[in-house]
Structure formats: structure tokens, C-alpha cells
């Protein structure tokens with residue numbers, strides 16, 4: 001079975017915690033996954049399928065740990081050739097127009113790179129839940145088959 005590469009953008013650790021719970025859930029289903037907090041374009045090219053879990057910072061900006069990676073992808077434009085992907089964005093609707101802005105940017109970029117979205121962007125609002133991991137784990141659980 002192929003492996004799901006989980007790329008994580010996190011400033012304070014929420015998205016990282018969510019990604020770790022997703023990875024544990026996948027483990028129990030016998031699905032291999034690997035978490036990347038400091039990924040390279042090469043890691044991305046080698047992925048069988050891509051899950052991004054990212055918070056937003058600033059005004060809808062990409063967290064610093066993924067900033068250069070995303071810029072490198074924009075520069076290198078590696079074709080995903082219909083590789084399956086999904087993006088879960090952690091945000092806070094108090095930020096208005098920039099709600100989940102990083103997730104929106106990443107979803108658009110992966111679409112441009114010819115990835116195959118297996119779900120619409122998931123937007124998790126900190127104003128509505130204190131347990132983003134519950135929502136994201138349940139969402140990924142339903143998508144597992146689509147990643148293969």
C-alpha cells in the first residue's frame with residue numbers, strides 16, 4: 001500500500017498535534033504515513049499522496065516552517081501528475097478575510113501543480129472547536145481509500 005506524506009505548517013503546535021493524531025489513526029488502519037515539518041521539494045516529489053495540515057499566521061500567511069518549501073514549490077513547479085491530495089486548514093474566523101488563508105493558498109498551489117483534490121479544502125475554525133484533531137481525524141478517516 002502506498003504511503004501518505006503529511007506536510008505540516010504550524011506556529012504554536014496545534015497543526016502538528018493534529019497531524020500526529022491523524023498519523024496514529026492511519027497507523028491503526030495499517031496505512032503508512034510520514035510527517036514532514038521541514039520538507040524539501042524532493043520529499044514532495046517522492047510522495048505517493050499528499051496531505052497538508054496547516055495553520056495560518058499573520059494575515060492568511062503560511063507558517064514560517066513551510067514558507068520556504070512553498071516558495072520552492074512555486075519556483076520549481078513540479079508536476080503532481082494527478083497525485084491525490086487533501087488540505088486541512090486550521091484557522092480562526094476572527095481573522096475575517098484571511099480566515100484559513102494559508103490553507104487556501106496551498107490548496108490553490110497543489111491544484112496548479114496538477115494534483116488531484118480528493119476533497120474540498122477543510123477549514124477548521126478555532127472559534128467553533130477546541131479540538132481540531134477530532135474534526136480532522138474524522139475527515140481523513142473518510143478519505144483514506146481516496147489517497148491510495
Ligand SMILES: Cc1cc2nc3c(=O)[nH]c(=O)nc-3n(C[C@H](O)[C@H](O)[C@H](O)COP(=O)(O)O)c2cc1C
Pocket residue numbers: 009010011012013014015016054055056057058059060061063090091092093095098099100101126
Ligand atoms: C499572530 C496570529 C496570526 C493569525 N493569523 C490567522 C489568519 O490570518 N487566518 C486564520 O484563519 N487564522 C489565523 N490565526 C489563528 C491560527 O491559525 C490558529 O490559532 C491555529 O489553530 C494555530 O495553529 P498552530 O498552533 O499550528 O500554528 C492566527 C493566530 C495568531 C496567533
